[in-house]
Amino acid sequence: MDKQELKQMVAQLLRELEQPVENAPAQPRDSGESLPDLTKLDLRQEYLVEHSENGDAFLRLKRKTPARLGLGRCGARYKTLSMLRFRADHAAAQDSVFSLVEPSFYQNHDLPFVQTMCKDKDQYLTRPDLGRKFDEKNQAVIRQVCGQNPRALLVIGDGLSSNAITANALDCAAAIRQGLKAYGIELGKSLFIQYARVGAMDHIGQLTGAELICMLVGERPGLATSESMSAYLTYKPYPGIPESKRTVVSNIHRQGTPAVEAGAHIADLMHTMLEKKASGIDLR
Amino acid sequence: MSEAILSVGIDLGTTTTQMIVSRLQVENTAAPFTIPKMEIREREIRYRSPIHFTPLLSADTLDAEAIGQLIRSEYDQAGITPQQVQTGAVIITGETARKENARQVLKALSELAGDFVVATAGPALESVLAAKGAGADQYAKSHGRYVLHLDIGGGTSNLALFDPEGHLADTGCLNVGGRLLKFDRSGAVTYVSPVLAGTHAPSLGDVPTPESLEPLLDVLIQALEEAVGLRPPTACLRQFLTDKAVSLPPQAPVLSFSGGVADCMANPDTPWLQYGDLGVLLGRAIRRSSLCRGSYVLGKETIRATVIGAGSHATELSGSTIAYGGVSFPLQNLPVASLSDREAAYPAPQLGETIRNKLALFDEPAALALRGVENPSYTDVTRLADGIAAGVASGRQPVVVVLEQDMGKALGQALRLRLGPQARLVCLDGLHIPEGSYLDIAAPIGNGSALPVVVKTLAFQ
Numbered sequence: 001m002d003k004q005e006l007k008q009m010v011a012q013l014l015r016e017l018e019q020p021v022e023n024a025p026a027q028p029r030d031s032g033e034s035l036p037d038l039t040k041l042d043l044r045q046e047y048l049v050e051h052s053e054n055g056d057a058f059l060r061l062k063r064k065t066p067a068r069l070g071l072g073r074c075g076a077r078y079k080t081l082s083m084l085r086f087r088a089d090h091a092a093a094q095d096s097v098f099s100l101v102e103p104s105f106y107q108n109h110d111l112p113f114v115q116t117m118c119k120d121k122d123q124y125l126t127r128p129d130l131g132r133k134f135d136e137k138n139q140a141v142i143r144q145v146c147g148q149n150p151r152a153l154l155v156i157g158d159g160l161s162s163n164a165i166t167a168n169a170l171d172c173a174a175a176i177r178q179g180l181k182a183y184g185i186e187l188g189k190s191l192f193i194q195y196a197r198v199g200a201m202d203h204i205g206q207l208t209g210a211e212l213i214c215m216l217v218g219e220r221p222g223l224a225t226s227e228s229m230s231a232y233l234t235y236k237p238y239p240g241i242p243e244s245k246r247t248v249v250s251n252i253h254r255q256g257t258p259a260v261e262a263g264a265h266i267a268d269l270m271h272t273m274l275e276k277k278a279s280g281i282d283l284r
Numbered sequence: 285m286s287e288a289i290l291s292v293g294i295d296l297g298t299t300t301t302q303m304i305v306s307r308l309q310v311e312n313t314a315a316p317f318t319i320p321k322m323e324i325r326e327r328e329i330r331y332r333s334p335i336h337f338t339p340l341l342s343a344d345t346l347d348a349e350a351i352g353q354l355i356r357s358e359y360d361q362a363g364i365t366p367q368q369v370q371t372g373a374v375i376i377t378g379e380t381a382r383k384e385n386a387r388q389v390l391k392a393l394s395e396l397a398g399d400f401v402v403a404t405a406g407p408a409l410e411s412v413l414a415a416k417g418a419g420a421d422q423y424a425k426s427h428g429r430y431v432l433h434l435d436i437g438g439g440t441s442n443l444a445l446f447d448p449e450g451h452l453a454d455t456g457c458l459n460v461g462g463r464l465l466k467f468d469r470s471g472a473v474t475y476v477s478p479v480l481a482g483t484h485a486p487s488l489g490d491v492p493t494p495e496s497l498e499p500l501l502d503v504l505i506q507a508l509e510e511a512v513g514l515r516p517p518t519a520c521l522r523q524f525l526t527d528k529a530v531s532l533p534p535q536a537p538v539l540s541f542s543g544g545v546a547d548c549m550a551n552p553d554t555p556w557l558q559y560g561d562l563g564v565l566l567g568r569a570i571r572r573s574s575l576c577r578g579s580y581v582l583g584k585e586t587i588r589a590t591v592i593g594a595g596s597h598a599t600e601l602s603g604s605t606i607a608y609g610g611v612s613f614p615l616q617n618l619p620v621a622s623l624s625d626r627e628a629a630y631p632a633p634q635l636g637e638t639i640r641n642k643l644a645l646f647d648e649p650a651a652l653a654l655r656g657v658e659n660p661s662y663t664d665v666t667r668l669a670d671g672i673a674a675g676v677a678s679g680r681q682p683v684v685v686v687l688e689q690d691m692g693k694a695l696g697q698a699l700r701l702r703l704g705p706q707a708r709l710v711c712l713d714g715l716h717i718p719e720g721s722y723l724d725i726a727a728p729i730g731n732g733s734a735l736p737v738v739v740k741t742l743a744f745q
Binding site: 054056057060170171174175178179181182248249250251254256257258259260261262263264265267268 | 315317318319428448449605607658659660661662664665690691692693694696697698700701705
């Protein structure tokens with residue numbers, strides 16, 4: 001194609017652009033029905049490449065991973081469905097970080113409420129130091145609920161995912177209580193901590209003199225799930241304790257370790273920690 | 285974290301007796317900071333015995349003493365003692381299981397071979413072990429195809445069907461094998477298996493030629509072709525079935541072969557009277573037949589497939605979050621009472637009643653097997669624990685519960701609370717237990733986190 005032809009083609013295109021569009025798409029009518037919920041689709045069960053050589057084989061691989069594979073493409077781009085789903089999952093992850101755990105969650109399950117020194121989510125995200133401390137008023141609640149020198153405490157913190165806590169914390173906590181009961185260890189009430197960083201348990205340790213604290217906390221959500229919870233366990237925590245003294249059990253969610261089974265495991269772990277008087281890398 | 289289990293497999297077949305010793309490498313495969321998950325990562329065969337003819341006193345009696353001698357000397361050869369053996373299987377297969385004193389020999393062997401080597405047989409389990417020993421399940425999984433495995437030995441052909449994920453779909457067994465006829469050195473017939481009655485089989489003392497045996501071979505091939513779906517089933521298949529055929533998959537499976545006759549398929553130029561039986565001719569006939577015209581493979585093990593299956597694939601590991609206490613391992617020959625999903629969903633009182641009735645059918649402690657709940661709530665755990673505790677309250681101990689879904693530790697702790705600290709209790713998950721099986725459970729491994737289990741089928745029906 002020479003220069004001349006190219007010029008003509010561009011000129012033609014420009015003329016076409018100036019002409020009014022004749023067949024403008026009709027305005028969509030609002031039928032009152034909601035669109036299908038994209039996030040309900042189980043991506044592990046969907047293979048979207050057209051004219052595939054062996055789609056069944058790819059599907060068998062897909063069942064083993066949440067990775068976004070075999071989605072097909074249009075030119076070099078994602079298809080609309082994949083693109084929208086990616087944005088929906090990303091939004092769910094963000095929502096989980098920015099939303100608060102519903103008050104009914106702690107009010108209905110006898111979880112006394114405390115809040116770290118953060119005033120709101122923005123401050124929580126930008127000031128990790130404030131997420132590890134409590135003001136005078138909340139300190140008083142902690143002292144009153146937990147008492148002095150308890151053998152073990154179980155606390156629940158929202159952390160970076162309120163979804164994770166709503167989905168898993170109650171089942172997990174019940175299993176932990178049951179497991180410890182078999183060892184003759186009775187837990188007192190569990191606090192619910194809003195705007196909680198893992199280090200908040202260190203301040204609680206200092207305030208109560210607890211021998212062992214277990215904190216269930218929402219993990220930073222990813223695109224695979226926004227419901228993953230962790231348990232952090234620290235023997236005799238105090239502000240400034242090295243992170244290496246903590247033991248963590250992560251990946252507690254429906255596609256990872258089920259909440260009750262994780263709770264049973266954590267109960268055993270807590271019993272071992274009390275026996276060996278250690279946690280983290282000190283626990284052999 | 286990595287450790288090894290020493291496992292022994294002994295196969296007492298119609299024709300041959302073999303032994304292997306293998307090392308099962310167990311590793312934690314979970315990501316760091318998550319709950320450990322112990323899995324068998326590698327199966328390394330450390331010793332393979334020579335292939336012995338199975339010692340017989342007469343056509344109907346095994347030579348127990350000679351068999352004992354043989355195994356003792358193989359242990360010496362392998363450089364192991366019975367005390368070192370942690371798991372494995374003695375399996376008595378094919379026509380040998382029908383010998384008069386098979387049961388006594390098996391029991392004696394099991395005691396001789398080690399504390400935890402289990403005695404087991406039954407055509408279904410034999411089919412599975414031979415197919416796994418030959419790698420048929422791996423082939424199915426890596427190629428994404430249905431695989432129908434045929435282990436063709438002396439007396440029987442054992443069939444096992446695997447789906448494209450490598451899971452067992454069905455098993456079957458036929459009386460088709462290389463030693464249905466035996467010949468002396470001059471080629472005269474010395475033995476005719478009773479299963480050949482009414483076929484074109486020669487009589488004792490006849491001296492047949494490969495050509496004159498063709499009609500008989502045609503019948504055996506026809507039975508195999510009918511069993512794998514290459515021909516519609518007829519009376520021919522029914523005559524040779526021992527228990528049942530496999531139900532065929534929606535698409536044509538890849539055929540996979542092992543057993544002594546598969547060896548003969550691989551070496552068709554062997555003189556036909558080499559082994560004094562029909563094996564070489566049967567192997568050649570299979571090669572020529574429609575069985576080898578579609579897609580087929582020879583197993584990565586042929587004559588040793590069953591013994592390798594017994595030594596390396598009989599043992600499974602439980603899940604790694606389980607509960608047990610007050611029990612001295614190994615637990616052996618536990619019969620299984622299965623709860624269906626519907627029964628397991630009953631409210632606690634009715635569940636307890638159902639369990640009590642089921643366990644009352646056994647006059648020894650039995651294991652309770654159920655699928656369990658996927659991602660269970662604490663309420664699910666409580667209901668199951670209430671039901672099971674009520675069902676076993678006045679029964680025998682140990683209380684053994686085996687689940688498929690990952691909830692063994694939570695349920696075990698709930699049962700512990702209800703049954704008391706003194707109760708002898710084992711609660712496992714991660715295991716699929718078919719109805720009517722028997723269990724052997726070995727001492728824990730991996731820092732106590734998992735238990736090796738062998739799921740057996742009934743040895744003598």
